[in-house]
Amino acid sequence: MTRPEGDAVAPLARRDDEPLFDEPWQAQALGLAFSLSDAGVFTPAQWSRALGAAHRRILAGGADDTPQTYYEAVVAALEGLLREGGGISASALEQRVKTWRRAYLNTPHGRPVKLTAGLGAGAQKGANH
Amino acid sequence: MSDHEHKNTGDVHRELHSHLPPEPALRVRAMESLLIEKGMLDPETVDAWVEAYCEKIGPKCGARIVAKAWSDADFKARLLENGAEAVKGLDDAGWAVAHLRVIENTPAIHNLVVCTLCSCYPHAILGPPPNWYKMAAYRSRAVRDPRGVLKEFGVELGGDIGLRVWDSTSELRYLVLPGRPEGTGGWDEERLASIVTRNSMIGTQRDLSIDAGQA
Structure with missing residues (x-):
């Protein structure tokens, strides 16, 4: 009886003990952002603006205000900055995502996944999948 | 019999998909590999960062x-x-x-x-x-x-x-x-x-x- 009310008034505090990353890619995405910022590919200020804008855009599109949404914004902000100043076009990125997807589908479980597994003959199978 | 075969095919299908990382993970991996190829990122950097940031x-x-x-x-x-x-x-x-x-x-x-x-x-x-x-x-x-x-x-x-x-x-x-x-x-x-x-x-x-x- 009190529980729903408690959740309603404490949406922040109840997240206090949550794990900081639900999935490894979330940490990888942040690591990528900070590594590129350290390397000077973009400035911390550019990163901050891009992340803020991506987060607002995704929330405005109706996404829930959750950590998952935040990390999706991290990925979207990275993609935007790399399109603008990193020389990675949207089409190059989509192509590479497809290749990785095929590589995972073509690699037996438990084996290390290599990008080359998404290319060549096996790629055709994956592409039709 | 055909039901059985069908089920097996479905299992294999699910099995394949269960090994496939979620879309954002593929996108991060794609960016990382492209940046490494362009010489804009050292292959060790991100893992070292994650390890230090999360563990140390x-x-x-x-x-x-x-x-x-x-x-x-x-x-x-x-x-x-x-x-x-x-x-x-x-x-x-x-x-x-x-x-x-x-x-x-x-x-x-x-x-x-x-x-x-x-x-x-x-x-x-x-x-x-x-x-x-x-x-x-x-x-x-x-x-x-x-x-x-x-x-x-x-x-x-x-x-x-x-x-x-x-x-x-x-x-x-x-x-x-x-x-x-x-x-x-x-x-x-x-x-x-x-x-x-x-x-x-x-x-x-x-x-x-x-x-x-x-x-």
Whole structure:
């Protein structure tokens, strides 16, 4: 009886003990952002603006205000900055995502996944999948 | 028979998909591999960063800084004067903290830190921010209704205590220096550090419990 009310008034505090990353890619995405910022590919200020804008855009599109949404914004902000100043076009990125997807589908479980597994003959199978 | 075959095909299909990482993971992997090929990223960098950020750096670095400030008046003065400079010489500082401002809680003032733009945070000394810090709800409510946010975290701030909210940016990050609790006289820095919590250094906790330091 009190529980729903408690959740309603404490949406922040109840997240206090949550794990900081639900999935490894979330940490990888942040690591990528900070590594590129350290390397000077973009400035911390550019990163901050891009992340803020991506987060607002995704929330405005109706996404829930959750950590998952935040990390999706991290990925979207990275993609935007790399399109603008990193020389990675949207089409190059989509192509590479497809290749990785095929590589995972073509690699037996438990084996290390290599990008080359998404290319060549096996790629055709994956592409039709 | 055909049902059985069909089911097997479905299982194989699901099996394949269960090994496929979620879409954002593929996108991160794609960016990383393209950047490495272009020579814009060292292959070891991201893994090294994740390992250090998640495993080595954590709120304990910040806690040791707070404990040192409680124990060493000269260090505390330097810390409040120029946080980034003061922590430079410490082993705990992790990454360089380019711009750090340390703000002190007093009996009359409580400080609360937020990043209204995104999620700027002194990660070099506190590790990853908690999930609530990154949520739009915290980022707007900490400014609109900071006393309400504090109440949610169990901090009932008396009307006679002033509340300051500090908005972090990529260029300036804040660390709250919480008040040293009574009953900790004579404690060494290590023991003092053991009672300093992450939230007390963000400002969503005010009174520290000395129980954790009793063992």
